[in-house]
Amino acid sequence: MNTTIMLFLLQDGITNGAIYALLGLALVLVFAVTRVILIPQGEFVTFGALSYAVLATGKVPGTAWLALAMGATAFALDLFDARRSLRLKRVLRSLALNIALPAAILALTYGLAGPKTPIAVNIALSLLIVAAIGLFLYRIAFQPLAHTSVLVLLISSVGCHLALQGLGLVFFGAEGLRGPALSNAALTIGPLRFTGQSLAVYGLTIAFIVALWLFFGFTLTGKALRATAVNRLGARLVGIRTTLSGQIAFLLAALIGAISGILIVPITTLYYDTGFLIGLKGFIAAIIGGLVSYPLTAVAALLVGSVEAFSSFYASNFKEVIVFTLILPVLVLRSLAAPAVEEEKD
Amino acid sequence: MSALLSVSDAHVSYGKVEAVRSVSLDVADNEIVTIIGANGAGKTTLLNAIMGVLPLKGGTAFAGADMAALDIEDRVAAGLCLVPEHRELFGTMNVEDNLLLGAFRIPKATATQSFERVYALFPRLKERRKQLAGTLSGGEQQMLAMGRALMGAPKLLMLDEPSLGLAPIIVADIFRTIGELRAAGVSVLLVEQNAQAALKIADRAYVMELGEFILSGSASDIASNQRVAASYLGFQHEGASAI
Secondary structure (H helix, E strand, C coil), X not given: CCHHHHHHHHHHHHHHHHHHHHHHHHHHHHHHHHCCCCCCHHHHHHHHHHHHHHHHCCCCCHXXXXXXXXXXXHHHHHHHHCCCCCCHHHHHHHHHHHHHHHHHHHHHHHHHCCCCCCHHHHHHHHHHHHHHHHHHHHHHHHHHHCCCCHHHHHHHHHHHHHHHHHHHXXXXXXXXXXXXXXXXXXXXXXXXXXEHHHHHHHHHHHXXXXXXXXXXXXXXXXXXXXXXXXXXXXXXXXXXXXXXXXXXXXXXXXXXXXXXXXXXXXXXXXXXXXXXXXXXXXXXXXXXXXXXXHHHHHHHHHHHHHHHHHHHHHCHHHHHHHHHHCHHHHHHHHHHHCCCCCCCCC | CCEEEEEEEEEXXXXXXXXXXXXXXXXXXXXXXXXXXXXXXXXXXXXXXXHCCCCCEEEEEECCEECCCCCHHHHHHXXXXXXXXXXXXXXXXXXXXXXXXXXXXXCHHHHHHHHHHHXXXXXXXXXXXXXXXXXXXXXHHHHHHHHHHHHCCCCEEEEECCCCXXXXXXXXXXXXXXXXXXXXXXXXXXXXXXXXXXXXXXXXXXXXXXXXXXXXEEHHHHHHCHHHHHHHHCCCCCCHHHC
16 A cells, blocks of 8 residues: 555545544534434434435425424424413413424425525525424424433434434435535645545534534533533523423534535435434444543544545455444443443433 | 412322321521431422422422422522532532532523622632532532522522531531521521531421421420430430430
């Protein structure tokens, strides 16, 4: 192997790794706040990417309708939960969030979608749609289970993944799609050629990490989210609604997933079920980070990306095997390093 | 005088085991009320149920409004606050952030005043404001738990065993602060095993045994009650053995 090939592989690995880093961060975030291992993270990626790709062809993606349907379900659940003490203010708030918001997004999508819609508008629309889906997913599938064990939440998570993947097939078909590139600019340094797309991947990843750091370190909402993660009861006792924290965490995770999807769909063809595998690689990074550490997750994601790039060069048939095998030594080391793992109390 | 908190005929169960049976109590404005009793009497259970952490059967009203339909966060917003037995601090966050989150439900301007008030009550917290809550000593953690609760400007503060596991000198400090809260317009419902200290600062007291109140009255009456003296104050009045 010569240096040029190695540099190419490294560049490829880091580009993919940056995406895995974003997804890994979202997984850590969601787990910390809600104890949910977010398997449907991959579906946020596909939904974001494919909604963007469909919008680029001038059509309205089915996900916009899904958001409205999920919102209606969430509204029904809100009404059912509050049936004993129906207060107008609460009902109106729920109506605004769960019905008016997705309806507005749907109307906006119909109003703006067309073959000549600018890329930025399409991106904004797909982000809105997926963010709404993430928000309602928490309300429907996880908020009613918020007090249960990690295992129950995981089972629900797997269920959501399967359901959303099936819906993905309905909305986008079995054919793969590609979206238009964010920018066609390119930059050449020595033997390496950086496309505008890959620069956008690096830039957005770094921006997101910094933004998350600022959000959790310096804003009251961010601190409240951290507090929920550190001590649920403590958070409730100071009046932080853990359901709100969960909603914010899912909203952020959905946004991050959709952005990742939009970043990769111009580079690779995505199918309705591609997201799962991408999400799993983010998950490996998150596991290496112990599902708690953001910096460790980001570094691990770059490692996962590089290992993937190199193994696809040397043993492309075993690419996935090699990447997923990474998790074994990590799990062994972690279980050796922490013999007294605290058992789930509730 | 209408009661700030009134609980009537409250029952709390863990599954089929009834931990609190038919308990009624009230706390008036600017009053310090204590519930004393041995380990396992149901005191902590009762406080948690009043806060909404555990389901309670019976009537609860706070500041004249029925609380049955309110969840914990609504009760906090209404001005009811619990400092739980295990303090439930945010261990990996610093003292200042813990306090800041205590003021989560109130406007920012009020929060600044709350900071000053809490730092005045517990100067130690100001010294330690950049330290992680989990690394504080037990006494400091208790101060922080109380400080965090006071940040939200509650009308009624419920304290669960604030003296648990603390050195006597710190206990004295904590109790003096509780006494000072009255001047700040905060009512206190205090649950304690350290009956002597609790009765000294309280206006009224309830004695709890096996999930029920067996006695209630003014703190001084309770303190001079022979049975209480024998069981909880650790000394016997003359003739107490006759009971």
